[in-house]
Amino acid sequence: MVKVEFLGPIQKEPLELNITNLNELATILQDDNDMKEWLENSAVAVNDTLVSSREHELKDGDKIVLLPPVCGG
């Protein structure tokens, strides 16, 4: 089981999913209407490290966060 959290302005409750890689997460979120406007502009971190590939393997207990476009300052 992995936990998925949505940061900043993405108004979505965290998910707990039985998935083993980010490809599976992509498939689930692509079918989610709430996520349509966010997938193409959000970065992904696994256990608080940004990842650059969907092939990233996931293990039980991993925490995934989606980071939409930022604007500090």
Add this chain to the structure above:
Amino acid sequence: MLELYDGSLDVPAILKKWYKEEEQSNYGAYIPFIGTIRDEDGIEGLSFDVYEPILESWYKAWQEKAKEKGAIIKMAHSRGDVMLHESSYIAAIFSPKRRVALEFIDEFVEDFKASAPIWKYDLRDGKRIYAKNRSTAIKGSGILS
């Protein structure tokens, strides 16, 4: 040192504190950047969400870069609401010579804007409205689309 505060920053107090912390450290230059909330487009203020774990690792990487040049960085940012003419962001570089600090503050603040996991909202009629048009997708975004 990364400092997060609820609400606006006390600019004179923070600048003085940092100055005092380093006044005996033999740095020749102390260059702060202070961001304040401008009165524009009818906003009442801005509001911020901060994701600390990734902000900390981003900041740590910049501290290492600064160290290689004999410099240090200090940064303060607000969480929550900050009203017009108040400050939400201060960054400062201390370095032995001015040129390093002048160049570093530019690079650091630009990367901060593009990469730091902080989300900005306009405050209008007491509501928080995500500043989507002024936001930047973090490098590497879109892998799930």
